[in-house]
Amino acid sequence: MCSRDCCSGQTGKPGNSCADKKKGKGLSDEEKIVPTPQSLLYPYEVIQEIADFIVKGSGMRPRIGIICGSGLGSLADIIQDAKVFEYEKIPNFPVSTVEGHAGKLVVGNLEGACVMAMQGRFHFYEGYPLAKCSMPVRVMKLCGVEYLFATNAAGGINPKYMVGDIMLMHDHVNMLGFAGNSPLQGPNDPRFGPRFPALVNSYNKDLINKALEIGKAMGIESNMHVGVYSCLGGPTYETIAELKALRLMGVDAVGMSTVHEVITARHCDMKVFAFSLITNKCSIEYDDKRDQEANHEEVMAVAKNRQKACCELVSRLIREIHAMPPSGTQAAKTGV
Ligand SMILES: O=P(O)(O)O[C@H]1O[C@H](CO)[C@@H](O)[C@H]1O
Numbered sequence: 001m002c003s004r005d006c007c008s009g010q011t012g013k014p015g016n017s018c019a020d021k022k023k024g025k026g027l028s029d030e031e032k033i034v035p036t037p038q039s040l041l042y043p044y045e046v047i048q049e050i051a052d053f054i055v056k057g058s059g060m061r062p063r064i065g066i067i068c069g070s071g072l073g074s075l076a077d078i079i080q081d082a083k084v085f086e087y088e089k090i091p092n093f094p095v096s097t098v099e100g101h102a103g104k105l106v107v108g109n110l111e112g113a114c115v116m117a118m119q120g121r122f123h124f125y126e127g128y129p130l131a132k133c134s135m136p137v138r139v140m141k142l143c144g145v146e147y148l149f150a151t152n153a154a155g156g157i158n159p160k161y162m163v164g165d166i167m168l169m170h171d172h173v174n175m176l177g178f179a180g181n182s183p184l185q186g187p188n189d190p191r192f193g194p195r196f197p198a199l200v201n202s203y204n205k206d207l208i209n210k211a212l213e214i215g216k217a218m219g220i221e222s223n224m225h226v227g228v229y230s231c232l233g234g235p236t237y238e239t240i241a242e243l244k245a246l247r248l249m250g251v252d253a254v255g256m257s258t259v260h261e262v263i264t265a266r267h268c269d270m271k272v273f274a275f276s277l278i279t280n281k282c283s284i285e286y287d288d289k290r291d292q293e294a295n296h297e298e299v300m301a302v303a304k305n306r307q308k309a310c311c312e313l314v315s316r317l318i319r320e321i322h323a324m325p326p327s328g329t330q331a332a333k334t335g336v
């Protein structure tokens with residue numbers, strides 16, 4: 001005898017008992033309700049509608065997309081001839097809930113290139129599924145974006161990293177992926193990309209090298225590193241044991257974003273450049289005497305202090321990309 005409610009007579013509806021199911025009457029309406037796979041949250045047509053809204057509303061077709069990290073919204077403030085869309089006014093767009101993420105999409109010109117910048121990203125800990133967090137990347141793609149610039153504020157685990165340093169991301173450890181979560185989970189729409197995308201070399205090497213040269217020219221090479229980022233679900237900052245584990249895995253900086261955006265961008269074949277601004281040093285010693293507790297106020301304050309350097313790095317790199325022929329041309333196929 002089944003011990004579930006359906007057989008104890010409590011539901012009382014025909015078709016609900018195990019015996020009914022055995023007779024082929026099928027599942028109840030309640031039982032038919034299953035969570036929507038992430039990939040079905042924003043079908044291609046909906047993404048296309050949002051992209052059309054932005055392209056028509058701005059009269060521009062951006063080539064470079066920028067995601068501003070916590071406290072790095074000034075990356076969008078330097079855009080000229082800007083058309084600003086508040087997230088609330090964009091159909092089917094989520095809202096930003098985190099301090100330091102204004103919730104505006106800015107389309108305009110930077111160093112001669114047409115760009116679109118998200119002043120405010122969406123995080124898993126806000127309650128959004130990963131596919132919703134990274135949905136704007138697909139919108140960028142359908143707007144015409146070829147290059148994704150993803151920026152973030154992160155804690156430095158590599159003991160050589162100092163507060164205010166910039167780490168150019170050359171790889172990541174996807175902790176949410178280890179736990180079985182992915183923005184691509186669910187049926188795959190091949191109009192975006194393949195079922196099983198490869199992620200080796202996701203971070204464009206030519207762009208990393210150009211950024212290193214720019215760092216030298218800016219005189220900040222000693223504050224610039226190339227390293228591995230890991231995204232955790234947040235909103236808690238890490239325990240010391242977690243930080244030790246991440247360090248053992250080869251992680252240099254830790255945050256709560258970016259990786260799912262990069263996965264979504266690589267799935268639809270965008271070129272990716274990403275960096276972390278190290279806003280705090282993560283202590284991996286229990287008896288560390290310094291006050292090492294991370295907090296969002298400090299993260300924002302450091303980002304504000306370093307926004308000039310971050311803006312210059314992004315501007316100069318965009319100037320170089322703009323000087324290159326658009327991809328698809330023969331010359332572009334051989335370069336970035
Ligand atoms: O990754 P971004 O959005 O830059 O923000 C980082 O800073 C916040 C914590 O202070 C978290 O949201 C973390 O991910």
Ligand SMILES: Nc1nc2[nH]cnc2c(=O)[nH]1
Binds near residue numbers: 294
């Ligand atoms: N997870 C995490 N995110 C951050 N964002 C800025 N600093 C940190 C940090 O130390 N840990």
